[in-house]
Amino acid sequence: xxxxxxxxxxxxxxxxxxxxxxxxxxxxxxxxxxxxxxxxxxxxxxxxxxxxxxxxxxxxxxxxxxxxxxxxxxxxxxxxxxxxxxxxxxxxxxxxxxxxxxxxxxxxxxxxxxxxxxxxxxxxxxxxxxxxxxxxxxxxxxxxxxxxxxxxxxxxxxxxxxxxxxxxxxxxxxxxxxxxxxxxxxxxxxxxxxxxxxxxxxxxxxxxxxxxxxxxxxxxxxxxxxxxxxxxxxxxxxx
Amino acid sequence: xxxxxxxxxxxxxxxxxxxxxxxxxxxxxxxxxxxxxxxxxxxxxxxxxxxxxxxxxxxxxxxxxxxxxxxxxxxxxxxxxxxxxxxxxxxxxxxxxxxxxxxxxxxxxxxxxxxxxxxxxxxxxxxxxxxxxxxxxxxxxxxxxxxxxxxxxxxxxxxxxxxxxxxxxxxxxxxxxxxxxxxx
Numbered sequence: 001x002x003x004x005x006x007x008x009x010x011x012x013x014x015x016x017x018x019x020x021x022x023x024x025x026x027x028x029x030x031x032x033x034x035x036x037x038x039x040x041x042x043x044x045x046x047x048x049x050x051x052x053x054x055x056x057x058x059x060x061x062x063x064x065x066x067x068x069x070x071x072x073x074x075x076x077x078x079x080x081x082x083x084x085x086x087x088x089x090x091x092x093x094x095x096x097x098x099x100x101x102x103x104x105x106x107x108x109x110x111x112x113x114x115x116x117x118x119x120x121x122x123x124x125x126x127x128x129x130x131x132x133x134x135x136x137x138x139x140x141x142x143x144x145x146x147x148x149x150x151x152x153x154x155x156x157x158x159x160x161x162x163x164x165x166x167x168x169x170x171x172x173x174x175x176x177x178x179x180x181x182x183x184x185x186x187x188x189x190x191x192x193x194x195x196x197x198x199x200x201x202x203x204x205x206x207x208x209x210x211x212x213x214x215x216x217x218x219x220x221x222x223x224x225x226x227x228x229x230x231x232x233x234x235x236x237x238x239x
Numbered sequence: 240x241x242x243x244x245x246x247x248x249x250x251x252x253x254x255x256x257x258x259x260x261x262x263x264x265x266x267x268x269x270x271x272x273x274x275x276x277x278x279x280x281x282x283x284x285x286x287x288x289x290x291x292x293x294x295x296x297x298x299x300x301x302x303x304x305x306x307x308x309x310x311x312x313x314x315x316x317x318x319x320x321x322x323x324x325x326x327x328x329x330x331x332x333x334x335x336x337x338x339x340x341x342x343x344x345x346x347x348x349x350x351x352x353x354x355x356x357x358x359x360x361x362x363x364x365x366x367x368x369x370x371x372x373x374x375x376x377x378x379x380x381x382x383x384x385x386x387x388x389x390x391x392x393x394x395x396x397x398x399x400x401x402x403x404x405x406x407x408x409x410x411x412x413x414x415x416x417x418x419x420x421x422x423x
Binding site: 044046048051053 | 246399401
């Protein structure tokens, strides 16, 4: 297919342009400052474009015939893979930059001039602050642990109190029960007896009253009889 | 058969070329004005009503990094002309160098089928779908900013990102319930 040919030629020309370094002599727009930053940017751009063209070429080469649904299904996996690789690369770049920075700082410190003094002062302050931070963190951790201990104890106390209260309640319920049982039985028996004797007394009193009335005895004069008759009046006449 | 090919010319140094295709030529001009305000690199904006592009400037036309189809949802013609123009684009463009921009999506008179149709088109072509508000200058600036992000990647000005990679992140997807009636 002819696009791939033209793309192939393009690739060669592109490489030539990139290697030659400076900006190509195209229509100048006036902002043609050839500062290193701009040159680097242009170089980046060109390498990016080269990469894209190379991808196109490679895509044309491997003519693997697969259907669209199959490709759709595989796409997310490839995208994930791409993401993973990009993240790894980014992390590695970060690590590399960190290492470079530390190396530069180390070199600077070795030089022992004015800036190195400033750097040393700053790093000393950093160390002091860091150790202070560590102390404070340890303190706060200890306090936190103390608080947790106390809370645990309080919880334990609460639990014990609860248990004791429950036990007390149980005991109180249990104690009433057997006593009231016996009480009730005895109480009923006593009451039944009382009723029986009351009836007997009332009956005897009625009989005596009847005898006194029937005999027409003058009980007022005789003190013994009067006493007996007085007691008769106290009890109500049962029906 | 004059297909617009993505890789048939050399890319411009420190420049980005964008082609705005709009059937009605309303939004193009203001968007173009907002786009050329970028100063870090040169932005060449080319305007077209539809594809195929006229053969006269075939030689002088630079390589187009990004083709943007502007569709006005209130007119059926706009959508149809965009669809017709798609045929004149080389398939190499659809790997991240094509973008759809939709205006007037908030208009109440727009039937939801229009938006769904545009969505399905963008999703089937794996292209990003942007919504723009063309009546206010703020809206135009915002749309230009978003286009600029995609343009920078398409022109290779963003290190470690190519338009194919970006397209896998920004492609329009169609929600699964698009054929269900919506509760309006």
